[in-house]
Amino acid sequence: MTRPTVSLKEVVENFPGSLDVLYGGGIQRRKLKSPDLNRPGLLLAGFTGEFPRERIQILGLTERAYLLHLLRSGGRKAVVEALDRLFSRRIPAVVLTASGKKLPDSLLSMVLDVARKYRTPVLSTPIQTPSFMAMMSDRLAYLLAPRRTLHGVMVDIHGVGTLIMGAPGAGKSETALELIRRGHRFVADDVVLVRRYPPNSLLAEPPPGRESLMFFMFIRGIGTVYVPHYFGVSAVRRSHPLHIIVELSDEEGPVETMDVLGIDVPKYRVKLHPLKATATVIESMALHYKANRLKDVIHLPRFEAILEEQLRKGSP
Numbered sequence: 001m002t003r004p005t006v007s008l009k010e011v012v013e014n015f016p017g018s019l020d021v022l023y024g025g026g027i028q029r030r031k032l033k034s035p036d037l038n039r040p041g042l043l044l045a046g047f048t049g050e051f052p053r054e055r056i057q058i059l060g061l062t063e064r065a066y067l068l069h070l071l072r073s074g075g076r077k078a079v080v081e082a083l084d085r086l087f088s089r090r091i092p093a094v095v096l097t098a099s100g101k102k103l104p105d106s107l108l109s110m111v112l113d114v115a116r117k118y119r120t121p122v123l124s125t126p127i128q129t130p131s132f133m134a135m136m137s138d139r140l141a142y143l144l145a146p147r148r149t150l151h152g153v154m155v156d157i158h159g160v161g162t163l164i165m166g167a168p169g170a171g172k173s174e175t176a177l178e179l180i181r182r183g184h185r186f187v188a189d190d191v192v193l194v195r196r197y198p199p200n201s202l203l204a205e206p207p208p209g210r211e212s213l214m215f216f217m218f219i220r221g222i223g224t225v226y227v228p229h230y231f232g233v234s235a236v237r238r239s240h241p242l243h244i245i246v247e248l249s250d251e252e253g254p255v256e257t258m259d260v261l262g263i264d265v266p267k268y269r270v271k272l273h274p275l276k277a278t279a280t281v282i283e284s285m286a287l288h289y290k291a292n293r294l295k296d297v298i299h300l301p302r303f304e305a306i307l308e309e310q311l312r313k314g315s316p
Helices: 008-014 041-045 061-087 105-118 129-144 172-181 227-231 275-294 300-313
Strands: 020-023 056-059 094-096 122-124 147-157 160-166 185-197 201-205 216-219 223-226 244-249 253-260 263-271
Touching: 008 129, 020 105, 041 061, 056 061, 056 129, 061 094, 061 105, 094 105, 105 122, 147 172, 147 275, 160 172, 160 201, 160 275, 172 185, 172 216, 172 227, 172 275, 185 216, 223 227, 244 253, 244 275, 263 275
Parallel strands: 056 094, 094 122, 160 244, 244 263
Antiparallel strands: 020 122, 147 160, 147 185, 185 201, 216 223, 253 263
């Protein structure tokens, strides 16, 4: 399972908040491999060990306050030396957070001068440091998640992400259409992109670059169907966790597992039936999976035992 990389330019373009480029030298060539970020206060202060150079570096209010202190106590040379320790590590980028609190022009000029020296992009955001780090880490985790494509139709059935697979002409789309008619929600048809999130979560969605085909299905004998047009916008989802796989087959079989990005996903095999019967069987499988997941949470005898114990002891 190989971990993908993503260009810094793509990250900036896909970031959900405000993120400006103050200096974009080499931004297209900068590749990110880690969803983690780093605050380089120790490196600025002179400790150079165990530095995570592969991460985006954050200069928040605390780091900038230290640089201002350094400017007052040691002058421009001390600040440039501290910045040089940071930028010489060939880091992917530096982000100035909380930019609403304006950085003195003299200090900003020094940051940009050293950035140009090493052709390292410098970005700026008005978002406070903790919020920005949470948002950026989440976006990087999404863009860098290990992924693979599977062929089938992805449907949300009672909150259970169900991928319907089978040979061409087995009736995958027709079965999914019947499920949508019953009130379940459509995610993707034909090609489904699955991403893995730590520790053990899988997210299914249409593959990138096919936005113009999102929410379309091809039904044999009818042609292309735009699901929201027939069933409304509530009948579709842009993505959904993958929980189970159902394979339409000529033969029935026991429940197995299918390895998807290192995670064992329950795989049911359904013998082909008339359309409505197949949809009903798949609904039942989704509910069976959901009931098994909830049995340790919603367990009436255990609840009654706990309630009786609490009543015997009295209210805490």
